[in-house]
Amino acid sequence: MKHQKPGFYVVVVGLCLLVYAHVSVAHANKISAGAEIFIKTLATTTQNTFLNKNLAPSVHKEKFRKIMVGHFDLKGVGKWVIGRYWRKSSDNERIKYLHVFENFIVENYAKRFKNYTKAEFKIIKTEIRGNSIFVSSAINASESDPVNIVWRVNYKDGEYKIIDFLIEGVSWARTQRSEFASVIRNNGGKVSALIIALNKKITYLQSQK
Amino acid sequence: MSGKFYTICKMALLGYALFAVSACSSIPEDDPEAAAEYRKINDPAEKANRYIFKFNQGLDSVILKPVTGIYRIFPKFVRNGVHNFFHNLKTPVILANDILQGEPVRAGNTLTRFVINTTIGIGGVRDQASNWGIQSHSEDFGQTLAVWGFGEGPYLMLPILGPSNPRDALGKVVDYLVDPITWWARNKDEDWIPITRTVVNTIDTRDRLWDALEDLEKSSIDYYAAVRSLYRQQRNREIANGQRPKEKKNSDLSGYFDLVKIDDLFLKSDIEPGK
Numbered sequence: 001m002k003h004q005k006p007g008f009y010v011v012v013v014g015l016c017l018l019v020y021a022h023v024s025v026a027h028a029n030k031i032s033a034g035a036e037i038f039i040k041t042l043a044t045t046t047q048n049t050f051l052n053k054n055l056a057p058s059v060h061k062e063k064f065r066k067i068m069v070g071h072f073d074l075k076g077v078g079k080w081v082i083g084r085y086w087r088k089s090s091d092n093e094r095i096k097y098l099h100v101f102e103n104f105i106v107e108n109y110a111k112r113f114k115n116y117t118k119a120e121f122k123i124i125k126t127e128i129r130g131n132s133i134f135v136s137s138a139i140n141a142s143e144s145d146p147v148n149i150v151w152r153v154n155y156k157d158g159e160y161k162i163i164d165f166l167i168e169g170v171s172w173a174r175t176q177r178s179e180f181a182s183v184i185r186n187n188g189g190k191v192s193a194l195i196i197a198l199n200k201k202i203t204y205l206q207s208q209k
Numbered sequence: 210m211s212g213k214f215y216t217i218c219k220m221a222l223l224g225y226a227l228f229a230v231s232a233c234s235s236i237p238e239d240d241p242e243a244a245a246e247y248r249k250i251n252d253p254a255e256k257a258n259r260y261i262f263k264f265n266q267g268l269d270s271v272i273l274k275p276v277t278g279i280y281r282i283f284p285k286f287v288r289n290g291v292h293n294f295f296h297n298l299k300t301p302v303i304l305a306n307d308i309l310q311g312e313p314v315r316a317g318n319t320l321t322r323f324v325i326n327t328t329i330g331i332g333g334v335r336d337q338a339s340n341w342g343i344q345s346h347s348e349d350f351g352q353t354l355a356v357w358g359f360g361e362g363p364y365l366m367l368p369i370l371g372p373s374n375p376r377d378a379l380g381k382v383v384d385y386l387v388d389p390i391t392w393w394a395r396n397k398d399e400d401w402i403p404i405t406r407t408v409v410n411t412i413d414t415r416d417r418l419w420d421a422l423e424d425l426e427k428s429s430i431d432y433y434a435a436v437r438s439l440y441r442q443q444r445n446r447e448i449a450n451g452q453r454p455k456e457k458k459n460s461d462l463s464g465y466f467d468l469v470k471i472d473d474l475f476l477k478s479d480i481e482p483g484k
Contacts, residue, residue, distance in 0.1 A: 084242050108428045169446040175438045181246065182434035197430045208427070 032126040035133040035153045038160040042071045043121040043137070050116040061110045065102070068109070073154065073161035074102055080163075081177040082191065085184050089191040097191055100198040107205040117141065124148075132163070251363050252437065258366035262433050265371060269415075277415040290334040292413050295406065296345060297326050297333025302384050306348035310356045318343050347447060350387075351380025355448040364437055372440035 049055075049063045068074070078101040079086045089097065119141035126135045135151040152164040164173040180194055187193030237243040252258060280288070300323040307316035322338040322345065330337040339345060354376050355361070362375035370381070385391055385403075394402040429435040 084246070112424070170439055170442045174442065175435055178250070178438035179429055179431045179434045182250075182431045185246070186431075194430075201428075201430050205427070 028128055031155055032128060032133060035135050035151075035155065035160055036123050036126055038071070038153065039135045039137060039151050040121070040123065042067065042162075046113065047116070047118070047121070050113045051118060057110075057114070060114070061106060064110045064113070065106045068106060069102070071160075071162050072105075073163050074098070074105070076161070077163055077173055077176075078102075081173060081180050082184065082194065083177065083181060085181070085189065085191050085194075088189070093191045093195070096195050097198075100195055100202065103202050104198045107202050111205060111208065133160075251361075253363050254365065258364065259433055261366040261368050262436070264368060265366070268369065273411065273415050277412050277419065280412050280416060281419070288413070288416060289336075291409065292417070293326065293330070293336045294333045295410055295413060296336075297323065297330070298390060298406065301389050302350075302387065303346070303348045305387060306350060306353045306384075309350075309353045310348070315346060315348070318346070319348075346450065349377075349380050350383040351377035351444075352448050354380055355444075361441075361444070364441075372436055377444065 045067055046064070049060060049067070055063070075098060078098050081101075082089075082097070086094070119139050122138045122140065124136040124138055126133060128134075131154060133153045133155060135153060137149050137151065138146050139149065140146045148168055150166040150169075151162055152166070153160050154163050164171055166172070183194050183197050184191060236247050300319060304316055304319045304323075307319055322343050325338040325341070325343070326333045326336060329335070336345065359376050361377070365373045365375065365378060367373050367378060370378075373381070390406070391403055394400060425435055425439070426432050
């Protein structure tokens with residue numbers, strides 16, 4: 001084969017890079033769009049569930065649980081919020097903890113949505129940073145100021161899962177993490193103490209009207 | 210204000226410092242992870258802070274909450290008017306800090322807001338500037354110090370004043386001292402003006418946090434730790450706004466990325482939730 005000039009290789013490499021860049025941008029756009037649809041679906045199904053005032057509270061709760069389990073990486077977040085204590089916990093503790101963690105979230109948020117009235121949900125923008133897709137949204141209810149929520153979504157094995165959300169810049173996972181770690185730390189580093197505290201809170205929340 | 214008042218203040222401060230220092234815990238050096246966690250929480254006076262937090266909660270339930278509850282009888286637009294009026298009065302302090310942080314655009318916004326709201330906004334009662342797209346922002350000397358590279362120092366729960374740290378506490382003092390209204394009132398011997406302003410500002414802040422605090426207290430399993438975390442996240446977010454002009458459009462996230470960075474340093478295996 002005839003020896004090519006260096007310029008030829010530059011052009012070939014350049015073209016390859018261009019194609020690669022194009023493909024990866026298209027891929028990123030596809031992932032972003034998918035994340036937006038994913039968040040929109042979450043908002044719509046949650047809205048529809050709680051706007052249906054004919055349902056019993058227990059039905060609301062179970063429907064909400066399904067939405068949460070389907071949209072959140074509860075196991076991942078649950079592990080992350082107890083950080084180093086996860087590694088020190090026994091299998092039995094882990095199972096128990098993840099179970100109460102889910103219940104805690106469902107009780108906490110189902111309560112908040114109970115008196116939900118119609119609000120406008122809008123996606124503002126989406127950006128990819130590192131492994132995560134950040135979907136910025138705004139909720140406009142007629143009576144109060146608009147609330148900004150940023151959803152941190154990870155895409156893995158063809159599935160979207162929420163790993164955190166930020167309300168007006170305050171991270172949910174981070175706040176839970178500092179609270180949970182504090183409870184464990186102040187109780188001799190035992191995850192079982194956290195499980196007790198969570199169960200207590202769940203009972204308290206259930207007793208609230 | 211009389212010299213006696215200052216003596217009492219000094220005594221109280223000294224007493225507080227002694228109390229806080231005596232209640233400090235030591236770093237668990239034998240366990241590197243525990244030591245890293247201890248440094249990250251950065252709350253060596255946690256025991257003392259928790260006592261003060263309890264004291265503040267008591268004070269809140271006996272005085273501040275009931276008074277704010279009465280204040281909340283006023284309709285929202287009246288309370289907003291009060292908030293806007295007092296926020297407008299903070300203009301000199303905000304402007305000074307905008308300038309000290311080297312933020313000409315934000316300084317311009319502060320000035321424009323003041324002109325619009327004082328005139329068309331009827332003495333600051335209406336926030337007309339926000340309606341026209343010039344949003345309000347807060348700025349204080351604690352944030353300025355942060356932009357200048359001062360670390361926050363250990364977490365502090367101040368009696369009555371609430372969550373803070375040495376940097377923000379110093380910032381509060383400086384903001385109070387440089388505020389022209391403080392000077393003007395002192396020269397005119399009108400001590401009631403700064404006092405009234407502080408009282409109204411406190412009630413206004415409590416009013417704005419009414420639902421959020423109730424919600425947080427109900428839903429948290431460690432209210433103290435939740436408040437500590439929220440305070441830091443909020444402050445980091447406020448500081449990041451000024452620090453990186455390029456990211457202003459993403460101001461809802463810039464503070465978060467700073468925190469992610471802090472986490473990277475903390476535990477490499479736990480960089481992000483869900484991992």
